[in-house]
Amino acid sequence: MKYYVIAGESSGDLHGARLIEELRKRQGADAQFRIVGGDRMEQACGERAMLHVRDMSFMGFIEVLLNIKSIAKNLRTVKEDLLAYRPDVLILIDFPGFNLKIASFAKHHDIKVFYYISPKVWAWNTGRVKTIKRIVDHLFCILPFEVDFYKQWDMKVDYVGNPLLDAVALHHSDSTFKIRHGLEGKKLIALLPGSRKMEISKLLPEMVKLVNLFPGHQMVIAGAPNFDKGYYDAYIGGHDLPVIFDETYNLLQHSEAAVVASGTATLETALLDIPQVVVYKANPISIAIGRRVIKVKYISLVNLIMDEEVVKELIQEDANYRYIANELNLLLNDGTHRLKMLAAYKRLRDVMGKPGASKKVAELIERYLAK
Structure with missing residues (x-):
């Protein structure tokens, strides 16, 4: 065949x-x-x-x-x-x-x-x-x-x-992840700026600005397989911001929270039970057109499937480091807020069924x- x-x-x-x-x-x-x-x-x-x-x-x-x-x-x-x-x-x-x-x-x-x-x-x-x-x-x-x-x-x-259920079910967490990447003893925040040049160019600069706002955490970028370390270095500058490729699930599972570009990764993050804030930026004209023609209330798959705001969505002008930092702070320090999201994740898994x-x-x- x-x-x-x-x-x-x-x-x-x-x-x-x-x-x-x-x-x-x-x-x-x-x-x-x-x-x-x-x-x-x-x-x-x-x-x-x-x-x-x-x-x-x-x-x-x-x-x-x-x-x-x-x-x-x-x-x-x-x-x-x-x-x-x-x-x-x-x-x-x-x-x-x-x-x-x-x-x-x-x-x-x-x-x-x-x-x-x-x-x-x-x-x-x-x-x-x-x-x-x-x-x-x-x-x-x-x-x-x-x-x-x-x-x-x-x-x-x-x-x-959903095939993501297969991917998550087949993944086995690696207990050596932090040791292998020199991250032992550190609390992590995962940064997932997307897999397209447009996404990364607009979202990663805002994510980089978060580094100094959370001194008690180490932020780590999940690198997309279609780019190399040099591509990310242009945005990182002199910040202490590791980029790890081909281990997004391991990174998420060892993180306390994540900042995730809208797309498939938002659902993966939820299925792995990691609290997240969803961000999205595009060309202003594209956004203006999208707001006129798109008929759904949400952009993240998590919220679309549940038909409610499970995860915070920060779009375009709201996807700046100040608003992202506010939501991250809630996810890390407000137990009620965090537990509410995790409870919604459980309902999400029930709705989606089995691998x-x-x-x-x-x-x-x-x-x-x-x-």
Whole structure:
């Protein structure tokens, strides 16, 4: 069976790798892969990515416009490669701005299209559901409320659970983490400024300003796999601010609190039971457009799933170090505030159910292809 799998950002690369591993476990050498993704997917399938996520991830309306030539080139490259490879099925993972265009192209050329992790059409531009219904053969959703959303549009989807539950369940905390990184005896605060250049460039400078406000804690940056230490050094300056790569879960589990860029990491942090404050910044014009068109009350997955403010969200002008410091202070020193968040995390885990998303998606893919 020939699979063409596309993930356009770091979180999708993780989920894509888990799915590839599951398909290979079930099919062995019969499963062949062509990928657009990152390091994890490359490792999972033993193939180089035809296009790497580091060259694809642009976030925000203005940011997309500024990189429109690069995006157009990437689309042309993938379309040509898709036709040359002619897979049995195209598996798209999140990343809707790019992947829906590829889905439409594939459908036009009689290639089956399976979509894993629904585009967030419930947040804005719900009219895209009609497009999805036309060009996607099967949609696998990871958020509980998405099933009812699509039902309103007379569209049947498969709820497979959330793959982050798999990732967290498979992780085993390393008791040597602090010793290995020279952090023993220190209380930690984790800083997760995101995995895209835009996020890091806007959020990390505010995070760096927090260092001197919490002298009793050591702040540590979770480095994104698509950047090196030198990239972060440009923002850190002379501050005592270690950057640790490929150990985000270990860092979180050894931290008392975290400052987290809005995205998948907010849900991971909650599943690992770490109190957090969520931050988000983008181009001011992108934010202004977003505030006019986005229809949901929250930006973090934790709050969206629970439909209440479990974690504090600081957006744009509010995502400055003073407001972040105020919330961090509550998380560290106000026991009632901290316990309330941890209690909500427990309810969140109950709502999300049990691990097994990657296995379930692999089973459904085989079943639908067999038909």
